[in-house]
Amino acid sequence: xxxxxxxxxxxxxxxxxxxxxxxxxxxxxxxxxxxxxxxxxxxxxxxxxxxxxxxxxxxxxxxxxxxxxxxxxxxxxxxxxxxxxxxxxxxxxxxxxxxxxxxxxxxxxxxxxxxxxxxxxxxxxxxxxxxxxxxxxxxxxxxxxxxxxxxxxxxxxxxxxxxxxxxxxxxxxxxxxxxxxxxxxxxxxxxxxxxxxxxxxxxxxxxxxxxxxxxxxxxxxxxxxxxxxxxxxxxxxxxxxxxxxxxxxxxxxxxxxxxxxxxxxxxxxxxx
Amino acid sequence: xxxxxxxxxxxxxxxxxxxxxxxxxxxxxxxxxxxxxxxxxxxxxxxxxxxxxxxxxxxxxxxxxxxxxxxxxxxxxxxxxxxxxxxxxxxxxxxxxxxxxxxxxxxxxxxxxxxxxxxxxxxxxxxxxxxxxxxxxxxxxxxxxxxxxxxxxxxxxxxxxxxxxxxxxxxxxxxxxxxxxxxxxxxxxxxxxxxxxxxxxxxxxxxxxxxxxxxxxxxxxxxxxxxxxxxxxxxxxxxxxxxxxxxxxxxxxxxxxxxxxxxxxxxxxxxxxxxxxxxxxxxxxxxxxxxxxxxxxxxxxxxxxxxxxxxxxxxxxxxxxxxxxxxxxxxxxxxxxxxxxxxxxxxxxxxxxxxxxxxxx
Amino acid sequence: xxxxxxxxxxxxxxxxxxxxxxxxxxxxxxxxxxxxxxxxxxxxxxxxxxxxxxxxxxxxxxxxxxxxxxxxxxxxxxxxxxxxxxxxxxxxxxxxxxxxxxxxxxxxxxxxxxxxxxxxxxxxxxxxxxxxxxxxxxxxxxxxxxxxxxxxxxxxxxxxxxxxxxxxxxxxxxxxxxxxxxxxxxxxxxxxxxxxxxxxxxxxxxxxxxxxxxxxxxxxxxxxxxxxxxxxxxxxxxxxxxxxxxxxxxxxxxxxxxxxxxxxxxxx
Numbered sequence: 061x062x063x064x065x066x067x068x069x070x071x072x073x074x075x076x077x078x079x080x081x082x083x084x085x086x087x088x089x090x091x092x093x094x095x096x097x098x099x100x101x102x103x104x105x106x107x108x109x110x111x112x113x114x115x116x117x118x119x120x121x122x123x124x125x126x127x128x129x130x131x132x133x134x135x136x137x138x139x140x141x142x143x144x145x146x147x148x149x150x151x152x153x154x155x156x157x158x159x160x161x162x163x164x165x166x167x168x169x170x171x172x173x174x175x176x177x178x179x180x181x182x183x184x185x186x187x188x189x190x191x192x193x194x195x196x197x198x199x200x201x202x203x204x205x206x207x208x209x210x211x212x213x214x215x216x217x218x219x220x221x222x223x224x225x226x227x228x229x230x231x232x233x234x235x236x237x238x239x240x241x242x243x244x245x246x247x248x249x250x251x252x253x254x255x256x257x258x259x260x261x262x263x264x265x266x267x268x269x270x271x272x273x274x275x276x277x278x279x280x281x282x283x284x285x286x287x288x289x290x291x292x293x294x295x296x297x298x299x300x301x302x303x304x305x306x307x308x309x310x311x312x313x314x315x316x317x318x319x320x321x322x323x324x325x326x327x328x329x330x331x332x
Numbered sequence: 333x334x335x336x337x338x339x340x341x342x343x344x345x346x347x348x349x350x351x352x353x354x355x356x357x358x359x360x361x362x363x364x365x366x367x368x369x370x371x372x373x374x375x376x377x378x379x380x381x382x383x384x385x386x387x388x389x390x391x392x393x394x395x396x397x398x399x400x401x402x403x404x405x406x407x408x409x410x411x412x413x414x415x416x417x418x419x420x421x422x423x424x425x426x427x428x429x430x431x432x433x434x435x436x437x438x439x440x441x442x443x444x445x446x447x448x449x450x451x452x453x454x455x456x457x458x459x460x461x462x463x464x465x466x467x468x469x470x471x472x473x474x475x476x477x478x479x480x481x482x483x484x485x486x487x488x489x490x491x492x493x494x495x496x497x498x499x500x501x502x503x504x505x506x507x508x509x510x511x512x513x514x515x516x517x518x519x520x521x522x523x524x525x526x527x528x529x530x531x532x533x534x535x536x537x538x539x540x541x542x543x544x545x546x547x548x549x550x551x552x553x554x555x556x557x558x559x560x561x562x563x564x565x566x567x568x569x570x571x572x573x574x575x576x577x578x579x580x581x582x583x584x585x586x587x588x589x590x591x592x593x594x595x596x597x598x599x600x601x602x603x604x605x606x607x608x609x610x611x612x613x614x615x616x617x618x619x620x621x622x623x624x625x626x627x628x629x630x631x632x633x634x635x636x637x638x639x640x641x642x643x644x645x646x647x648x649x650x651x652x653x654x655x656x657x658x659x660x661x662x663x664x665x666x667x668x669x670x671x672x673x674x675x676x677x678x679x680x681x682x683x684x685x686x687x688x689x690x691x692x693x
Numbered sequence: 694x695x696x697x698x699x700x701x702x703x704x705x706x707x708x709x710x711x712x713x714x715x716x717x718x719x720x721x722x723x724x725x726x727x728x729x730x731x732x733x734x735x736x737x738x739x740x741x742x743x744x745x746x747x748x749x750x751x752x753x754x755x756x757x758x759x760x761x762x763x764x765x766x767x768x769x770x771x772x773x774x775x776x777x778x779x780x781x782x783x784x785x786x787x788x789x790x791x792x793x794x795x796x797x798x799x800x801x802x803x804x805x806x807x808x809x810x811x812x813x814x815x816x817x818x819x820x821x822x823x824x825x826x827x828x829x830x831x832x833x834x835x836x837x838x839x840x841x842x843x844x845x846x847x848x849x850x851x852x853x854x855x856x857x858x859x860x861x862x863x864x865x866x867x868x869x870x871x872x873x874x875x876x877x878x879x880x881x882x883x884x885x886x887x888x889x890x891x892x893x894x895x896x897x898x899x900x901x902x903x904x905x906x907x908x909x910x911x912x913x914x915x916x917x918x919x920x921x922x923x924x925x926x927x928x929x930x931x932x933x934x935x936x937x938x939x940x941x942x943x944x945x946x947x948x949x950x951x952x953x954x955x956x957x958x959x960x961x
Contacts, residue, residue, distance in 0.1 A: 271540020
């Protein structure tokens with residue numbers, strides 16, 4: 061990553077955050093399988109599947125879980141293309157690269173030899189690399205699905221009804237809400253800096269720009285927190301946190317929950 | 333440094349979640365006591381801030397860029413406990429909302445970056461800044477060093493977590509089940525990237541921000557630091573308990589490292605049981621380790637009698653129901669440390685004088 | 694009790710910088726008052742004092758006969774009553790919209806006052822409908838336009854049916870349509886028992902939103918009167934930095950006259 065585009069790539073990260081949020085909102089409104097279930101069931105169910113993926117030691121069972129996940133994705137009207145670009149290719153590149161040396165480094169029974177490099181790939185190395193990549197892919201697909209199909213506020217409320225302390229849930233909610241405001245502020249600062257740039261800045265200047273933006277952002281953040289505190293007080297906040305719980309379990313939710321637990325349990329048992 | 337799901341075994345994840353949860357619980361209590369109602373908006377907005385800073389591409393010397401975590405700034409401004417909460421929340425949002433970093437590994441990530449990172453950053457900053465003036469250049473340097481060291485400390489702990497995976501969790505044929513690289517590969521591999529890039533990025537951001545705050549907003553840095561005007565001083569700047577915190581951190585680090593003990597083969601000199609003294613093979617080992625003096629032919633009667641008095645709950649550091657000796661080892665270490673903690677906390681509570689200082693917000 | 698507020702000789706400073714000095718003011722129940730002043734004149738600070746978010750170290754503030762001091766607010770009963778009766782709409786809506794969705798935001802006040810759930814939901818829905826924002830109920834704040842945010846902010850305080858409304862620059866940064874919506878709302882309260890105190894520097898809306906104008910300058914009151922009295926006093930407005938003077942020349946003659954940008958009233 062070259063330096064003259066450091067602002068550029070930061071700005072891209074900001075835009076990426078917003079577009080992810082928008083995509084989430086769009087998918088969460090589709091009439092799909094996951095969307096039909098109570099958010100608590102979704103959260104517990106998907107997390108149960110993630111846990112069973114991690115517990116599993118058999119490649120075939122993990123692969124079956126991945127297939128199940130893809131089927132859930134299709135049933136929930138999530139575009140496989142977006143999953144591929146957002147999750148699968150990214151992980152293949154990142155974890156794939158990390159797993160690659162394992163093919164050669166892990167000692168064991170050689171499976172085949174690369175004649176040109178005279179490196180032998182061991183069966184154990186192959187298995188360990190596959191396990192790693194497959195696990196990471198499946199777990200990431202599950203969490204991405206959960207996030208795409210569930211509005212953030214529902215995830216929070218689900219966590220609350222799973223006994224997460226009210227203050228923590230409030231902090232998570234408030235942080236999320238203000239992330240976007242701060243991104244916008246930082247965005248504006250960087251954009252105005254970029255438009256004033258004439259030619260390439262020396263490294264130390266670039267670092268100053270970054271640090272200064274971060275500094276201004278911090279000051280604004282603290283000031284914002286003071287004001288928000290006053291706004292909270294003004295509406296009656298006196299230390300306790302009260303949240304509205306309006307989830308009700310229906311038959312399909314119980315069925316869904318049972319399905320998740322069964323699949324997860326079966327996978328964990330078979331893959332032990 | 334964000335660990336995705338799948339790199340750490342379930343037991344590692346669970347253990348690290350437990351460590352992180354201890355950190356969260358303590359931090360929550362302290363912050364509520366220090367800041368009362370102001371904590372919620374303050375921690376939230378600072379978590380949002382650190383989240384956004386994590387997105388910055390920081391230009392580094394040499395023409396590259398890196399990413400900072402912002403834990404050093406959070407630790408300087410909020411103190412270690414506030415920083416633990418703020419960074420953990422930012423990490424949770426990254427994982428839950430943006431899919432960056434795993435869910436099962438959230439505990440690990442929070443422990444590495446939020447807990448270890450915060451304490452190291454705080455400790456190093458205070459050590460390096462010592463009694464220098466609030467506007468001095470030394471503070472800027474202290475922030476840079478604190479940033480660099482804290483990120484690398486976090487990276488080191490992460491590397492340890494990776495590195496013990498193949499030793500502890502592999503199947504019969506020797507295939508590692510999770511992160512595949514042993515310590516001697518994982519540690520250098522992880523440290524390389526952080527000693528060069530991430531550590532520098534953190535140092536740049538931390539130093540830059542302290543420098544900016546020195547000119548623009550002293551209140552955030554001050555020893556009497558009042559973040560919300562008129563309220564109690566920030567936890568960071570209250571010095572009592574500092575050495576205790578360091579002790580906690582050291583204990584935690586040691587706990588993580590205990591499985592290394594498995595690598596030492598055999599039995600420690602002098603720690604033989606009566607069974608060892610009767611077995612021909614171990615007798616030969618004992619003789620070799622004792623400068624070729626043969627052990628006594630029969631087991632001394634004293635040893636025989638006393639060895640039946642007490643049977644430890646975890647003989648050989650491995651509870652009977654745990655199959656893997658290595659995991660049993662770590663579990664025992666945790667249990668032992670946990671027991672010590674409980675005992676010492678109890679002693680502290682008993683010994684505490686009534687009407688302890690409790691500043692009203 | 695016909696007096697809403699009795700403010701006597703208060704002063705307040707932020708970090709040593711004075712914002713209010715020696716300010717006295719009296720507001721009756723049902724009055725619609727405009728606090729007119731340029732930025733930095735102390736309007737926002739005064740509103741916060743009236744909402745018991747700041748407590749001046751000197752002077753006294755009473756609300757319906759009760760003194761407003763920090764100690765009083767440690768008593769839960771008094772505190773919650775006050776918070777329901779008095780509402781402040783902040784200048785920056787982002788500060789006021791700190792909940793994940795619009796519905797959550799409007800429900801926040803009632804939740805803090807621990808209303809019963811069914812009643813709460815009913816009142817929130819009714820308020821959303823009355824502000825024509827029902828379609829926004831599940832939106833997060835960062836996806837709202839300026840005008841929408843303002844309406845949500847207003848809804849979030851109106852749901853509590855407060856007796857006193859403190860509005861900090863309610864029309865600033867709004868597009869003309871949204872501005873007129875807000876002004877209409879304030880006009881609706883004329884003649885009711887609601888006390889409305891609006892801080893603004895926009896002269897063109899003063900006549901619509903207030904029966905009495907209080908002019909602030911450098912943290913103290915420099916004049917009070919009816920809107921027409923105040924608005925026709927060019928020297929006063931100039932002194933308070935609410936209008937500027939143009940200088941222009943006709944040949945060798947140079948004259949300056951006060952000038953403000955406002956909308957013209959049409960006679961019907």
